[in-house]
Amino acid sequence: MENLKVLAPTTKADVAFKIDHLTVDFPGSKGEGGSPIRDFSLDIGSGEITCLLGPSGCGKTTLLRALGGFVRGASDGGVLFQGQWIEAPSREIVMIFQENNLYPWLNVRKNIAFGLAYCDGSRREKNERLEQMLQDVDLVHASAKYPHELSGGMRQRVAIARALVMQPRVLLLDEPFSALDVSLRRRMHALLRQIWAATRTTFVMVTHNVEEALMVGHRVIVLGGRPMSVVLDERIGETMKERYAPEFLKLQKHIEDLID
Ligand SMILES: Nc1ncnc2c1ncn2[C@@H]1O[C@H](COP(=O)(O)OP(=O)(O)O)[C@@H](O)[C@H]1O
Ligand SMILES: [Mg+2]
Structure with a gap:
């Protein structure tokens, strides 16, 4: 790293x-x-x-x-x-704020998937993107956890993943x-x-x-x-x-x- x-x-x-x-x-x-x-x-x-x-x-x-x-x-x-x-x-163009504004009622996977709802692509392709993103930010092990169960660094990784999974420019x-x-x-x-x-x-x-x-x-x-x-x-x-x-x-x- x-x-x-x-x-x-x-x-x-x-x-x-x-x-x-x-x-x-x-x-x-x-x-x-x-x-x-x-x-x-x-x-x-x-x-x-x-x-x-x-x-x-x-x-x-x-x-x-x-x-x-x-x-x-x-x-x-x-x-x-x-x-x-x-x-x-x-x-x-996606913006990440200092307070990462995760949805407290959604787990890590669903927080990241949230952005995908607005994207084009098949369900299968979106799922692949989601899995890849979880790997990229090293959160596979935490994918079922909720924001309040995460450390600050993990929360910020979720916020970055949620933004990047949309493949913004x-x-x-x-x-x-x-x-x-x-x-x-x-x-x-x-x-x-x-x-x-x-x-x-x-x-x-x-x-x-x-x-x-x-x-x-x-x-x-x-x-x-x-x-x-x-x-x-x-x-x-x-x-x-x-x-x-x-x-x-x-x-x-x-x-x-x-x-x-
Ligand atoms: N919504 C607002 N209404 C009025 N003034 C604002 C607003 N947002 C920012 N400002 C003014 O703009 C200045 C710069 O703010 P900001 O862009 O947040 O600075 P920085 O991020 O560099 O700390 C502030 O000092 C404030 O005077
Ligand atoms: Mg500022």
Whole structure:
């Protein structure tokens, strides 16, 4: 599980999201110190893992919600996904929130299967996908358990499986591992990388953990300021992903200083 050095895209990826002069206004947030996202532009690559870092309150969740089609208040500009304006949530772009929102009355298997109800395909094919997914996230042994019987890491694995079983083009993750302890968190990083290697799904993950961003991301973007802007934008080569290597620690410290 510890081997994070799966094949990574070496060249700049095609664009999945084009955030184009996006402004998000909340009711009463106009004017000074108001809306966190004003006239913000950024391209996010397809088929790679982009990690977004930044101080609390800078607008990361709001940005992720805009990518997921959940923001109604885009008063100007917008987000294009593969050339189309995003206007509403879709099955192609799935978001996982920090609180994983599992259905407490459904067991693990049924929680994961829930997403399949909205998908095309024969019953047999869906069952195969479900079994494969249970294996991929290492939950076969727990498939009959209910959410309250699971550890935090298991619950988050169910949430990821429930999203990925729908075979979305994009998975958006908002601080998905922040409630987990360090060792579990690192196992989840390895799992995420494995799933990415197998599916090449576009992942966009918000985190406040710099080590996490550097270990998981192909690209790490630091956001900050009000209105929000890009403070740092780095591609993280596979040779970088040595947690205790001097260049890793140097970049980690640099980013931590930027966020503080
Ligand atoms: N529903 C809302 N109504 C009004 N203001 C909001 C709303 N959601 C977020 N904001 C404002 O946007 C800022 C950024 O929020 P958020 O995107 O959650 O930041 P982050 O995820 O980076 O911590 C908040 O400080 C708040 O001022
Ligand atoms: Mg947030």
